[in-house]
Amino acid sequence: MLLASAGVMSGVAQAQEKGTVNLAYVEWSDAVASTNVMRAVLEKAGYNVELTSLSAAVMWQALATQDADAITTAWLPTTHADYYGRVGDQVEDFGANLDGTxxxxxxxxxxxxxxxxxxxxxxxxxxxxxxxxxxxxxxxxxxxxxxxxxxxxxxxxxxxxxxxxxxxxxxxxxxxxxxxxxxxxxxxxxxxxxxxLEDPKNAFGGAEQIHTIVRQGLEEDMPEAYAILDNFEWTPKELGEVMLMNQKEGSDPYQNAKQWVEDNPEIVSEWIPETATSS
The missing domain is CATH 3.40.190.100 (Glycine betaine-binding periplasmic protein; domain 2)
Structure with missing residues (x-):
């Protein structure tokens, strides 16, 4: 019991030392899935993680004002073009974490x-x-x-x-x-x-991507978290697996994300830098 307690305390101390990452998101099924997966991955690397549910406009503004550290659910170049146009010079775009939208x-x-x-x-x-x-x-x-x-x-x-x-x-x-x-x-x-429905006027544009966006200064403050977020990339099939898990009655998106992370070590290992220490 003492050894177990010591292990728990060591993990807590490590997370406190590495810091807390605040992930902002909107209550969309894809955003809930990807944000909770990223939470589980960052915790695996030894970070505390806080999730903040916001409206889309406030989510983007939180990045610009550095009240949030990152989002994993920026739909570009069309859907979130207006938000990105307002704060693009105050944030850092890691590019697509998912293609095929x-x-x-x-x-x-x-x-x-x-x-x-x-x-x-x-x-x-x-x-x-x-x-x-x-x-x-x-x-x-x-x-x-x-x-x-x-x-x-x-x-x-x-x-x-x-x-x-x-x-x-x-x-x-x-x-x-x-x-x-x-x-x-x-x-x-x-x-x-x-x-x-067919869109002959192409009003909804072509295929989009889902991007990871982070606040300015994150690389200096939490370089390992920055690297994990930069490495994050998966497929619609993989995201769909988590989204379907979340539709089961009474399921917990966070617990589902942790389970998916445990079940997919090869994918997750590509996101976590070798320098990151597991909690």
């Missing part, structure tokens, strides 16, 4: 809608609305621009990622038409048969 409007696969252009003729069936997510999300801004680009006579309903998927589930169960804001990677594509 997509944005657009999503419907059940058996929907009679095939293109964004079809929305006006089905407005009544859609209840006069597109179901969106939180009002501060970059996805909502892009969707508003798409509505204008296509001349759609329809409202964009804000809410959250959870309310959007709940509305989608209800519509599918009742065999009703619905259009939601969607993106890949997202667990909903594994759960239901869905399709993106």
């Amino acid at each position: 997509k944005l657009g409007l999503v419907v059940p696969k058996n929907s009679s809608l095939d293109s964004i252009s079809d929305i006006n003729t089905h407005s009544d069936e859609l209840g006069g609305k597109i179901v969106g997510i939180d009002p501060g999300a970059g996805m909502m801004g892009v969707t508003e621009e798409a509505i204008e680009e296509y001349g759609l006579d329809i409202n964009l309903q804000s809410g959250s990622g959870a309310t959007m998927t709940a509305a989608l589930e209800a519509a599918i169960k009742n065999n009703e038409e619905i259009v939601v804001t969607g993106w890949t990677p997202h667990w909903m594509f594994a759960r239901w048969d869905l399709k993106y």
Whole structure:
């Protein structure tokens, strides 16, 4: 027992010595997954980690003011372009940690809608609305621009990622038409048969990437944490594994992340520098 206690105290002292990394994120399924995985990895390397859930705009501002150390969920070059344009000279962009993303409007696969252009003729069936997510999300801004680009006579309903998927589930169960804001990677594509509406005007742009962004000065303050964040890179399949784990009723995203980290040592070892000491 004394040896165990000594080991615990040693780990605590090491974490205190290395410092605390504050990761900011938005309550999106991909962000929850990636942020908790990064938390587990940084803790494995001996850091304390605090997670702060914020709106997208505040998240970016927190990096600029150095109230947050890093984010792993910056959608660029389109979705978060406005936020990055405001604070880009006050943060450091590590580039993509994930390739293969997509944005657009999503419907059940058996929907009679095939293109964004079809929305006006089905407005009544859609209840006069597109179901969106939180009002501060970059996805909502892009969707508003798409509505204008296509001349759609329809409202964009804000809410959250959870309310959007709940509305989608209800519509599918009742065999009703619905259009939601969607993106890949997202667990909903594994759960239901869905399709993106065609976007002939390319209003949602091409494929995007998810970037890791850190505050200025992080390299000097916590060089090992800086290196881990810089090394972080994975695939949509790997992110999807964690997102699906998080959809199990009663599951804990942090515990799921720790389990994924333990189950994937070869991937994680590529992120942690050889100089980092495990806790």
